[in-house]
Amino acid sequence: MSTYQLPKQLIANCELADNDWLWLGEDAEAADLQAIDGAQHVIAPVALWLSAQDQVAARQGHCIPWLGSADLAAQLAESVADINTIPMIALFFPVFSDGRNYSNARELRTTLGFDGDILAAGDVLRDQVFYMHRCGINVFAMREDQDLDDALKAFADFQDGYQVSVDKPVPLFRRR
Amino acid sequence: MYRYDNYDHQMLADRVAQFRDQTQRYLAGKLSEGEFLPLRLQNGLYVQRLAPMLRIAVPYGMLSSRQMRKLAFIADHYDKGYSHLTTRQNVQFNWPELGEVPDILAHLAEVEMHAIQTSGNCIRNTTTDQYAGVSADELDDARPYCELIRQWSTFHPEFAYLPRKFKIAVCGTRRDQAATQVHDIGIYIVKNDAGELGFRILVGGGLGRTPVIGSEICEFLPKKHLLTYLDAILRVYNREGRRDNKFKARIKILVRETGIDTFREKVEKEWQVLKDGPLTLTDDEIDRMRGFFHDPDYRDLPAQSxxxxxxxxxxxxxxxxxxxxxxxxxxxxxxxxxxxxxxxxxxxxxxxxxxxxxxxxxxxxxxxxxxxxxxxxxxxxxxxxxxxxxxxxxxxxTFDLQADNLGLLSDIICCPGGDFCALANAKSIPIAEAIQRRFTHAELREIGEISLNISGCMNACGHHHVGNIGILGVDKKGEEFYQVTLGGSASNHTALGKVVGRAFSQEEIPEVVEKIVTVYKRHRESGENFLSTYERIGMDPFKTELYGEKPAVRH
Known part of the structure; x- marks a missing residue:
């Protein structure tokens, strides 16, 4: 089983926070999950997470799913009774220029009404943080080489935007 | 024209500061080449053959005299004293210094201009017919809708990392001069049976290496749904457009591979969720936008001067x-x-x-x-x-701007080509000049309405596919050759040109064009323009003239 090494610190709601999550790779299986200490917080690939719901339940909110670029948030929502029972959903960016998970984030926040945390991991860089945040991502596992103090400045890149965003539920033209 | 308010000004100021910081980090080695690439592209900055090229946005082609003077100032201070008008109605400078670009952008911001999203895999400058608002035969002025689309697409957080670039055109005039059908999304303003104005929407058109005419995805979209519908199309494309192959990443490939009917279903499904949501246009907002494009203070003048x-x-x-x-x-x-x-x-x-x-x-x-x-x-x-x-x-x-060749053979659409562009296979500007020099003023007028478009490579910035005569620079074993197409048109009846046969050398091209014109003149019936004659007589007479005997059909 492979794991993805998350950084020691995350940015959560515009502040630094310690990371206590373990990220399981695409090839992780139910047995791998079983073998991990019950107190450990685990992020599992969505397919495994859906198939191992007993274990997920036993871990009492300490096991959450991650979606790759090709996974659809809507499918996850259809597969669970209430998406808001999941405390956090993670999105993986294989390269920063792969924009598919921006759509998942926005869909989670708008159509699917998800109000838990959304974590971005992978090739997450300072210059994409602002748009990710506007799409609804509020927890960032920055790529290892990123300067976190610099990344914290990203939230102030722009004071406003034309479109709907997490903090601005109506577009600018309805606020002018 | 549209005027910025405090929100627009603030966003632009934030953008300039952001790019200044990014440029500094790049120059300090804190941002890699690959990471800086999309950031600079989304600020219009290419690295070209000789120097960076900066493409400045001119939303739907509208420019004030004050803005033009600012562009002239930039040409003088940061470039070599000239600028280039592009087929996306933008302006390009070919010689700026990378480190000075943030200063150029700050100058532009003073006159409500920028270089936002003029390149990169994002939504580009929305274009329209140059006669919008003044044409004697239009249904509605397209510019307010172009501006609504500009604002919706500017800094759209969900669509900054699309599979590939994305171009939108809106046309409200009866005679389409915006090449609407060869855009990723082409929008025609139309009237339905009830007399209401709305939009007919085409999707999946484009030029480049695989030219395609857009397919109708929506016959009539009420005005208020414009932005939610665009959001739905873009979301499907962002998710499903191919990212494994740059040359198959445009929406035209997705639409073709999915099939327009299935693609429409996917968009409709997405749209049902967004429809009537906060992005739905209000009458107030449409009226506010229209207000920016009201008629100037025309004088009452007699029809005949x-x-x-x-x-x-x-x-x-x-x-x-x-x-x-x-x-x-x-x-x-x-x-x-x-x-x-x-x-x-x-x-x-x-x-x-x-x-x-x-x-x-x-x-x-x-x-x-x-x-x-x-x-x-x-x-x-x-x-x-x-x-x-x-x-x-x-x-x-007095400034050599009296050329009376609009719509004639010498009114050539031409990309910068191999003289400037790093992508080009061949030069295009000298070809254009050689063709222009081949014909006298009287001959040009006698030939009449015809379009000739030249691209230096298959990315098709010179729109060669939709020229009545199209010329494409190709590389043949390291030498520059030119492939000729006939019968293209960017009009309401858009057509893609067909290749006439083997490519020609640079020296041959003026004569080739002359021969093509000769065939037209020999066959034309009274009042018939080049395209009509070509459509009537077909390719064969041209082939015979150019290659002697009719070449074997290529399979």
Whole structure:
């Protein structure tokens, strides 16, 4: 089983926070999950997470799913009774220029009404943080080489935007 | 035209600061080449053959005299004293220094201009017909909708990392001059049976290496749904567009591989969620936008101008220019003037600083301080009094801007080509000039309406696929050759040109064009333009003229 090494610190709601999550790779299986200490917080690939719901339940909110670029948030929502029972959903960016998970984030926040945390991991860089945040991502596992103090400045890149965003539920033209 | 309020100004100021910081981090080695790439592209900055190239956005081609003067200032201070008009109605500079670009952007911001999303895998500048708002035959002015789309697409957080670039055009005139059907999304303003205005939407058109004419995805979309519908199309494309192969990443490939009916279902499904949501346009917002494009203070003038009639009868050269470059205006006593930026000896669409400042003065003097850039790389003064046309024409001569070849063979659409562009296989500007020099003024007029488009490579910035005659630079074992297509058109009946046969050398091209024209003249019936003759007689007579015997059909 492979794991993805998350950084020691995350940015959560515009502040630094310690990371206590373990990220399981695409090839992780139910047995791998079983073998991990019950107190450990685990992020599992969505397919495994859906198939191992007993274990997920036993871990009492300490096991959450991650979606790759090709996974659809809507499918996850259809597969669970209430998406808001999941405390956090993670999105993986294989390269920063792969924009598919921006759509998942926005869909989670708008159509699917998800109000838990959304974590971005992978090739997450300072210059994409602002748009990710506007799409609804509020927890960032920055790529290892990123300067976190610099990344914290990203939230102030722009004071406003034309479109709907997490903090601005109506577009600018309805606020002018 | 649209004027910025505090929100727009603040966003632009934030953008300039952001790019200044990014450029500094790049120059300090804190940002890698690959990470800086999309950031600089989304600020219009390419790295070209000789120097960076900066592409400045001119939303739907509208430019004020003040903005034009600022562009001239930039050309003088940061470039080599000239600029280039592009087929996306934008302006390009070919010689800026990377480190100075943030300063250039700050200058532009002072006049409500920028280089946002003029490149990169995002939504680009929305274009329209250059006669929008003044055309004698339009259903509705497209510019308010273009501006709504501009704002919706600017800094759209979900669609900044699309599979590939994305271009939208809106057309409200009956005669389409915006090449609407070869856009990723082409929007026609239409009226339904109930007499309501709305949009007919095409998707999946485009040029480049796989030229495709857009397919209809929506026959009639009520106005208020414009942005939610666009959001739905873009979301499907963002998710499903191919990312494994750059050459198959445009939406046209997705639409073709999915099939338009299935694609429409996917969009409809997405749209059901967004429809009637907060992005739905309000009447107030549409009215507010329309307010920016209201008519200027036209004078009440008679339909016939005596001064004009008298000048036309006295001056043959003026009369020739008038016939070719002046179009009917919706308002009595006014005219639409195109300044053809295709003077032989000067690269198509290039203006030097003196000309830029001069055109700004002309706009102030004759056309309410505004002008437009056309996708054919010309300039339009949209609101000129007929009484003053002769005076304007005389003024144009002082800066070599009197070319009376609009819509003629020498009014060539041409990309910068191998002289500047790192992507080009071949030069295009010298080809354009050689063709222009081949024909006399009288011959050009005698040949009549025809379009000739040149691209230096298959990325098709010169729109060669939709030229009546298209010329494409190709690389054959390290040598520059040119493939010729016939029968293309960017009109309401858009057609893609067909390859006539084996490619020609640079030296052969002027003669090739002459032969093509000869065939047309031999076969044309009275009043028939080149395209109509071609459509009637087909490719064979041209092949025979160019290659002697009819070449074998290629499989």
């Amino acid at each position: 005596e001064a004009l009639q008298s000048a036309l009868s006295k001056d043959v050269m003026f009369s020739a220019w008038y016939e070719q470059n002046v179009a009917a205006h919706k308002r009595s006593g006014y005219a639409i003037v195109t300044i053809c930026v295709k003077q032989t000896g000067s690269p198509p669409g290039d203006l030097d600083t003196a000309q830029m400042n001069f055109v700004a003065d002309l706009a102030d003097e004759y056309s309410f301080g505004e002008m437009r850039i056309t996708h054919n790389q010309n300039l339009v003064l949209a609101d000129v009094e007929q009484d003053r046309l002769f005076e304007l024409w005389q003024a144009l001569k």
